[in-house]
Amino acid sequence: MAASSAVEPTSFDPSKAYKEWEVNGKYFGDGREVALLDYIYNHPDIEQLRGNPEKILRAIDAFAQSVTGLINIGENKGVIVSDVIAQHKPEVVLELGGYIGFSAIMFGSAMKRAGGKQYYSVEKSPLFAAVATSLIDLAGLRDTVRVVVGTGAEGIQRLYDNGLLRSQIGMAFFDHHKPSYTADLKLCERLGLIGKGTVLVADNMILPGNPPYVEWVRASVEDKRAMDKAAQEKGNPNLQYNSRFVKSFEPSGMEDALEITECLGIEGA
Numbered sequence: 142m143a144a145s146s147a148v149e150p151t152s153f154d155p156s157k158a159y160k161e162w163e164v165n166g167k168y169f170g171d172g173r174e175v176a177l178l179d180y181i182y183n184h185p186d187i188e189q190l191r192g193n194p195e196k197i198l199r200a201i202d203a204f205a206q207s208v209t210g211l212i213n214i215g216e217n218k219g220v221i222v223s224d225v226i227a228q229h230k231p232e233v234v235l236e237l238g239g240y241i242g243f244s245a246i247m248f249g250s251a252m253k254r255a256g257g258k259q260y261y262s263v264e265k266s267p268l269f270a271a272v273a274t275s276l277i278d279l280a281g282l283r284d285t286v287r288v289v290v291g292t293g294a295e296g297i298q299r300l301y302d303n304g305l306l307r308s309q310i311g312m313a314f315f316d317h318h319k320p321s322y323t324a325d326l327k328l329c330e331r332l333g334l335i336g337k338g339t340v341l342v343a344d345n346m347i348l349p350g351n352p353p354y355v356e357w358v359r360a361s362v363e364d365k366r367a368m369d370k371a372a373q374e375k376g377n378p379n380l381q382y383n384s385r386f387v388k389s390f391e392p393s394g395m396e397d398a399l400e401i402t403e404c405l406g407i408e409g410a
C-alpha cells in the first residue's frame with residue numbers, strides 16, 4: 142500500500158542563499174570544484190576544519206554564498222535527510238551522485254553518529270570524485286565514507302560483484318542523473334539490496350521532478366506487477382512501499398522537495 146502526504150516547507154533564510162549556479166551557461170564543471178578545494182585548503186581556519194565535518198560544510202556553504210554556486214543538496218533539505226538517518230539508523234547507506242562530497246560528509250557523519258558503519262558515494266565524474274575524496278579525508282570520515290567512480294548502475298554492480306553490497310542496505314539516496322533514478326532503484330531491487338526497513342530518499346522532486354520514479358514507489362504491488370511485465374528493466378514489484386513528498390528549499394532559495402519512501406516488506410514473503 143502506498144500513501145503520500147505533502148509537508149509545508151519551513152522558511153528559507155535569504156542570508157544563506159547560494160550564488161546563482163549558472164555562470165556563462167555552465168552549472169558545474171567549469172573549474173569551480175577545483176577552486177572550492179583551493180579555497181578550503183587555503184582557509185584561514187584550516188586547522189579547525191580538520192576532522193570537523195560541520196565546519197567543513199559551513200566553509201563549503203561560505204564558498205557557494207560568496208564565490209560561485211554549487212549543486213549541493215544544501216542545509217535545508219540536508220537537515221531533513223539527516224533526521225531520517227537519525228530515525229532509521231541505517232548501517233549501510235548507498236548514495237548515487239556524490240558531486241564534491243557535501244551530502245556524503247553531512248549524511249556520512251549523521252550515519253556514523255547513529256551507529257552506522259559504511260557510506261558508499263557513487264559519482265560519475267572522476268574529477269568531482271577526487272574533490273569529494275579529499276574533503277571527506279579532511280573531515281576525518283575516510284574510514285566511513287567511500288567514493289566509487291562510475292555511473293549509478295556501474296557503481297551498484299561493482300559494489301555487488303566485489304561483495305561489498307550483497308545484502309539489504311539501510312538507506313539509498315538518489316541525487317544523480319534524474320532519468321536513471323527508476324532504473325537504478327530497480328537494479329538495487331533485483332540484487333536484493335532493498336528489504337523491510339530500507340528507506341529511499343530521492344532529491345529534486347520539484348526541480349525538475351521525476352514522475353516515473355514517483356509512479357513506481359507509490360504504486361501498489363498489484364499495479365507494479367503489471368508495470369513490470371511491460372517494462373524493459375525489471376525491478377522487484379513485490380516490495381511494498383510507503384512514500385511521502387516532503388517540501389523544502391534548494392540552497393538558492395527555490396522550492397524543491399524530497400520523496401521519502403520506506404520499504405514495509407515483501408508481499409508474499
Ligand SMILES: C[S@@+](CC[C@H](N)C(=O)[O-])C[C@H]1O[C@@H](n2cnc3c(N)ncnc32)[C@H](O)[C@@H]1O
Nearest residue numbers: 213214238239240243244265292293316317318
Ligand atoms: C546534484 S549533484 C549531487 C550533489 C550531492 N549529492 C550533494 O548534495 O552534495 C549530481 C551529481 O551526479 C553526478 N552524476 C550524473 N550522472 C550520474 C550517473 N549516471 N551516475 C552517477 N553520478 C552521476 C554528477 O556528476 C553530479 O556530480
